[in-house]
Amino acid sequence: MLSSEGFDFWAGDYDDFILNSTGYPFDGYYDLLGYVQNIVEINPDTLVLDIGIGTGALTYEIYKKDVQIHGLDFSPKMIELAQEKMPNGEFFLFDFQNGLPSEVGCYKYDYIxxxxxxxHIEDPLKINFIVQMKGNLKESGVIVIADVSFRTQEDHDQCKIMSGDHWDNDEYYMVADTIVPQLEAEGLDVEYIQKSSCGGILIIK
Known part of the structure; x- marks a missing residue:
């Protein structure tokens, strides 16, 4: 996994890199982002927290509709680029591998x-982190996660074989057949949608 310094170095080229990328890991990247953006219902009071906001690619389109955006990232350069796009956003420099920062604790979000x-975090920590995020939602709030993910372990393993040396062994991709029952066991309402060969959407209420 890249350090915060590594993401700082990558930040300036990140958007162009993804735009010109094909196959794993960014197959269907913009379709996934568009799906998430369309889930968010726009009204003057909508408050959205973007976890790992990066350059703001996901929430910028939402921000342009006068939605209040909070962004969390551990890369100062990524936050700088996101803030250039969204000057009225509020940003938190924090590594979400350690959960959510205390500054976020006083907010209840319509969408995370x-x-x-x-x-970037291992599966047991994913479960704990998602449960923590649920505590920062309004009663009708929704968590929407778009990421490299697979419906089954077989799909995951096949992609790994096909990707060869491009596969990143330092990343921990969601497998719906595994993570969905674990989240449901925590009392969460969960839906998974596979959008591309290696990209899916996890919706939690």
């Missing part, structure tokens, strides 16, 4: 969203 970020 994340794209291509949560794969």
């Amino acid at each position: 969203v994340s794209s291509y970020a949560i794969h």
